Amino acid sequence: MKPLNTMFLVFFLLLVSLANAKVQEHEFLVQETPVKRLCNTHMSITVNGQFPGPTLEVNNGDTLVVKVVNKARYNVTIHWHGVRQIRTGWADGPEFVTQCPIRPGESYTYRFTIQGQEGTLWWHAHSSWLRATVYGALIIYPKEGDDYPFTKPKRETPILLGEWWDANPIDVVRQATQTGAAPNISDAYTMNGQPGDLYKCSSQGTTIVPIDSGETNLIRVINAALNQPLFFTIANHKLTVVGADASYVKPFTTNVLMLGPGQTTDVLINSDQPPSQYYIAARAYQSAQNAPFDNTTTTAILEYKSSPCPAKGGVNIKPIMPSLPNYNDTNTVTSFSKSFRSLRKVEVPYEVDEDLFFTIGLGLNKCPSNFNSNQCQGPNGTRFTSSMNNVSFVLPNKFSILQAHKLGVQGIFTTDFPAKPPVKFDYTGNVSRSLWQPIQGTKVTKLRFGSRIQIVLQDTSIVTPENHPIHLHGYDFYIVAEGFGNFDPKKDASKFNLVDPPMRNTVAVPVNGWAVIRFVADNPGVWIMHCHLDVHIGWGLATVFLVEDGEGLLESIEAPPEDLPLC
Ligand SMILES: *[C@@H]1O[C@H](CO)[C@@H](O)[C@H](O)[C@H]1NC(C)=O
Numbered sequence: 001m002k003p004l005n006t007m008f009l010v011f012f013l014l015l016v017s018l019a020n021a022k023v024q025e026h027e028f029l030v031q032e033t034p035v036k037r038l039c040n041t042h043m044s045i046t047v048n049g050q051f052p053g054p055t056l057e058v059n060n061g062d063t064l065v066v067k068v069v070n071k072a073r074y075n076v077t078i079h080w081h082g083v084r085q086i087r088t089g090w091a092d093g094p095e096f097v098t099q100c101p102i103r104p105g106e107s108y109t110y111r112f113t114i115q116g117q118e119g120t121l122w123w124h125a126h127s128s129w130l131r132a133t134v135y136g137a138l139i140i141y142p143k144e145g146d147d148y149p150f151t152k153p154k155r156e157t158p159i160l161l162g163e164w165w166d167a168n169p170i171d172v173v174r175q176a177t178q179t180g181a182a183p184n185i186s187d188a189y190t191m192n193g194q195p196g197d198l199y200k201c202s203s204q205g206t207t208i209v210p211i212d213s214g215e216t217n218l219i220r221v222i223n224a225a226l227n228q229p230l231f232f233t234i235a236n237h238k239l240t241v242v243g244a245d246a247s248y249v250k251p252f253t254t255n256v257l258m259l260g261p262g263q264t265t266d267v268l269i270n271s272d273q274p275p276s277q278y279y280i281a282a283r284a285y286q287s288a289q290n291a292p293f294d295n296t297t298t299t300a301i302l303e304y305k306s307s308p309c310p311a312k313g314g315v316n317i318k319p320i321m322p323s324l325p326n327y328n329d330t331n332t333v334t335s336f337s338k339s340f341r342s343l344r345k346v347e348v349p350y351e352v353d354e355d356l357f358f359t360i361g362l363g364l365n366k367c368p369s370n371f372n373s374n375q376c377q378g379p380n381g382t383r384f385t386s387s388m389n390n391v392s393f394v395l396p397n398k399f400s401i402l403q404a405h406k407l408g409v410q411g412i413f414t415t416d417f418p419a420k421p422p423v424k425f426d427y428t429g430n431v432s433r434s435l436w437q438p439i440q441g442t443k444v445t446k447l448r449f450g451s452r453i454q455i456v457l458q459d460t461s462i463v464t465p466e467n468h469p470i471h472l473h474g475y476d477f478y479i480v481a482e483g484f485g486n487f488d489p490k491k492d493a494s495k496f497n498l499v500d501p502p503m504r505n506t507v508a509v510p511v512n513g514w515a516v517i518r519f520v521a522d523n524p525g526v527w528i529m530h531c532h533l534d535v536h537i538g539w540g541l542a543t544v545f546l547v548e549d550g551e552g553l554l555e556s557i558e559a560p561p562e563d564l565p566l567c
C-alpha cells in the first residue's frame with residue numbers, strides 16, 4: 001500500500017474506534033482526612049476524603065481526564081499503574097521522572113487514553129510514601145459491545161490489599177532516611193482499607209463480599225501494599241485465574257495467589273459451597289532473611305446471601321478460616337507464577353536488538369565521615385542502600401528527566417547506565433564484602449524507537465536475597481522465563497517461552513533467582529523501572545529508559561501539557 005493510503009486507513013480506523021469511545025472527567029482532591037484504624041485516628045492523605053480512593057471504571061479505548069488538586073501539605077503526583085501512556089508520558093506521574101511534583105495548593109490535569117488494555121489496573125501516588133493511603137482501583141472493561149473471554153460474572157468485586165501504619169507513613173520513611181536503618185514495619189494489612197476481624201477495634205468495618213448460591217463472580221485482587229508481597233486465598237473456594245496486570249491469561253485453577261506490590265490478579269469463583277460465611281485472607285510472603293516483617297493476617301468475609309446471620313438469634317457462627325502458606329513458602333510462589341500463559345496471540349520479539357543484564361539487590365554503605373552514629377543505624381553502623389548494576393538511582397530535583405530530555409537541559413542525567421554488571425561475580429553466592437557498596441547516579445539507558453529489548457533481571461544475595469517485584473512504566477512486557485541461581489545464557493535460553501508467555505507490567509523476580517523479560521520499545525518517552533517495594537525505591541532500586549522518538553506519524557511523544565508542574 002502507498003503511504004498515503006496507509007494514512008487514510010489509519011485515519012479511518014481511528015474514526016471507527018473513536019465512534020463509541022468516551023471521555024471521562026474526574027477531580028481528585030488530595031487532602032487530609034481523619035481515618036480511624038486499630039483504635040486510633042490519623043490524619044491520612046486521601047483522594048476526595050475516601051480511603052481507599054475512588055474506583056475508576058472505563059472501557060478499553062476511553063480517555064481519562066483527571067484534575068488533581070493538591071490540598072495536602074506534601075508534594076504529590078499520581079501514577080496510573082500499568083496504563084501504557086502511549087505518547088502521553090507527561091501523564092505517567094513518577095515525581096522527577098516525568099514531571100515535577102504538584103506542590104501544595106497547585107493542580108495538574110492528567111490526560112490519557114486506554115489503548116488495548118482490559119482487566120484490572122490501579123492508580124497511586126508516586127511521591128515519597130504517600131501511596132500508603134493514596135490509591136484506588138482502575139477497572140477497564142472490554143470495548144462496549146465486546147465480551148469477556150470467559151463466563152460473564154454475576155458480580156464483580158475489587159479487593160485492594162493495603163498496608164497500614166499506626167503512625168504517619170511519611171514520618172516512618174523520614175525516620176528511616178535519617179537513621180539509615182530499615183523503616184518500621186506496618187501494623188496491619190488491609191482489604192479495601194479495612195484490616196478485618198483479626199485486629200483490635202476492626203471487626204465493625206470488615207469488608208463483606210456478597211455472593212449467592214450458583215453464581216460465578218469475578219474478584220479483582222490488587223496488591224497495593226507498600227513493601228510486602230502477599231499470599232491471598234478464600235476458604236473452601238477454588239480460584240480460577242483469568243487475568244493479571246490487565247492482560248488475559250489461559251484460565252488455571254489454584255487455592256492461593258501470590259501478588260507482589262504492583263501486581264493485579266483477576267479470579268473467578270463459583271459459589272458452590274454451603275451458604276455460610278467464608279474468610280478471604282491475605283498475609284505476607286517473606287523471602288528476605290533475618291529481616292523483620294509484619295506477620296499479621298488481614299481478612300474480609302465472603303458472605304452467601306442466604307447464609308445464617310451470625311448476629312441474630314444468639315448463634316455465634318464464625319466465618320470459616322482458610323489455611324495460608326508458610327511465610328517463606330517459595331515453592332508455592334514458584335508453581336503459581338509458572339502457571340501463567342497469555343490467552344491472546346502474543347507478539348513477543350523472537351530476536352533482540354538490546355540484550356541487557358541487570359543485577360537487582362540491596363547493599364550497605366559505609367558511614368560517611370560527615371555523618372554521626374545516629375545517621376548510621378543500619379547493620380554494624382552502615383546505611384542501607386540498593387542498586388541495579390551497582391548504580392543506586394538518585395532522582396534529580398531541578399527538572400524531571402523527561403523535561404530535561406525534551407528541553408535539552410544538560411547536567412540532570414547521564415546516558416551511561418551499564419548494559420551488564422560492571423563486575424561479574426557469583427550473584428547468588430557468598431558475595432565478597434568489597435562488592436556491597438554501589439555508586440550513586442542518575443544514569444539512564446537510551447533505546448532506539450522500535451528496538452527489541454531483552455532484560456535479564458538477576459537477584460543478588462548481597463545483604464539478603466529477596467523476591468523483588470520489578471515494575472516497568474510505559475510498557476507491558478513478556479516474561480519469557482524465570483529460574484533460580486545465576487542466569488546462564490547457554491543453558492537457560494533454550495527454556496524461553498516465546499509461544500504464550502504472560503504479559504505483565506510487574507514481574508516478581510524469584511528470590512535468589514532471575515527473570516527474563518522482552519518488549520518492543522515502541523513508546524517514546526522516559527520510563528522508570530523500579531522495585532515496587534517502596535522501601536527499596538528509596539534506597540535506589542530503580543533505573544530509567546529513555547526511548548527516543550521514531551520518525552513516522554504517531555511515533556513521537558506529544559507536546560507537554562501547559563499546566564505541567566515545574567520544579
Ligand atoms: C518506629 O518504631 C520505634 C520502635 O517501636 C518507635 O519508637 C518510633 O516512634 C517509630 N517511628 C515512627 C515514625 O512511627
Ligand SMILES: *[C@@H]1O[C@H](CO)[C@@H](O)[C@H](O)[C@H]1NC(C)=O
Nearest residue numbers: 283292293294295296297327
Ligand atoms: C509474629 O511476630 C511476632 C514478633 O516477632 C511474634 O512474637 C509472633 O509469634 C509472630 N506471629 C506469628 C503468627 O508468626
Ligand SMILES: *[C@@H]1O[C@H](CO)[C@@H](O)[C@H](O)[C@H]1NC(C)=O
Nearest residue numbers: 287289326327328329330331
Ligand atoms: C520456613 O519456615 C519454617 C517455619 O519457620 C522453617 O521450619 C523452614 O525451615 C523454613 N524454610 C525455608 C526454606 O527457609
Ligand SMILES: *[C@@H]1O[C@H](CO)[C@@H](O)[C@H](O)[C@H]1NC(C)=O
Nearest residue numbers: 364378379380381382433463
Ligand atoms: C555485623 O558484624 C557481625 C560481627 O562482625 C557479623 O557477624 C555480621 O555478619 C555483620 N552483619 C552484617 C549485616 O554485616
Ligand SMILES: *[C@@H]1O[C@H](CO)[C@@H](O)[C@H](O)[C@H]1NC(C)=O
Nearest residue numbers: 428429430431432433434461
Ligand atoms: C562467606 O565468605 C566469607 C569471606 O570469604 C567467609 O568468611 C564466610 O565464612 C563465608 N560464609 C559462608 C556462609 O560461606
Ligand SMILES: *[C@@H]1O[C@H](CO)[C@@H](O)[C@H](O)[C@H]1NC(C)=O
Nearest residue numbers: 390422423434435437438439
Ligand atoms: C560497585 O562499585 C563500587 C565503587 O566502584 C565498588 O567498590 C564495588 O565493588 C562495586 N560492586 C559491584 C557489585 O560491582
Ligand SMILES: *[C@@H]1O[C@H](CO)[C@@H](O)[C@H](O)[C@H]1NC(C)=O
Nearest residue numbers: 075100101102103397566567
Ligand atoms: C517539593 O517539590 C519541589 C520541586 O517542585 C522541591 O524543590 C521540594 O524539595 C519538594 N519538597 C519535598 C519535601 O520533597
Ligand SMILES: [Cu+2]
Nearest residue numbers: 468531533536
Ligand atoms: Cu525490591
